[in-house]
Amino acid sequence: MLDQLTLWWNSFLSLFDAIPEDSIAVTVYIGGTLIALWAWYGIARRLPSPLGGITWIILFAILATPTVSEGDNAGIAPAIIGLIFGVLTKEEPLILSNLLYILVVAGLGFFIGYCWSKYQANKEDQTVSS
Incomplete structure (x- = not known):
């Protein structure tokens, strides 16, 4: 039974050999x-x-x-990983650049959230007054 399971598992994993590593990594990251x-x-x-x-x-x-990410096989990575790596290696430019990216996305999110809440409040005011 274990041999059959191992054979099935290896054949299942061989399906991923045709897919590039970068595509799998990005899919797992987004998913x-x-x-x-x-x-x-x-x-x-x-x-x-x-x-x-x-x-x-x-x-x-x-x-x-x-x-x-940096290195020979550089690819897309979460900025938090770069931030943690910068903290561990004590590289200030790496820390600041990744922290800046995160803060810009958070700031944009807060701005969009503010605009959305104002839109919702205005929409409710118009509904009540009608």
Whole structure:
């Protein structure tokens, strides 16, 4: 039974040999981010109104801010990984650049959230006055 399972598992994994590593990595990065944000949305809905949105935007900025990794096989990576790597290696330019990327995405998210809340409040005011 174990030999059959091993044979099946190896044939299943051989399907991924034809797919480039970069495509698999980006798919896992995007898919994992979407799953984590969807799971956090379920929690954030139960939090008080501004706190749930703020935590969701912060998590989005941490997980979804991309950067380019360094090295021979450089590719797309989350900026938080670059930030952690910069802290561990004590490279200030790496820390600041990745932190800046995360803060820009968070700032954009907060601005969009502010505009959305104003739009919703204006929409409700028009509905009540009609």
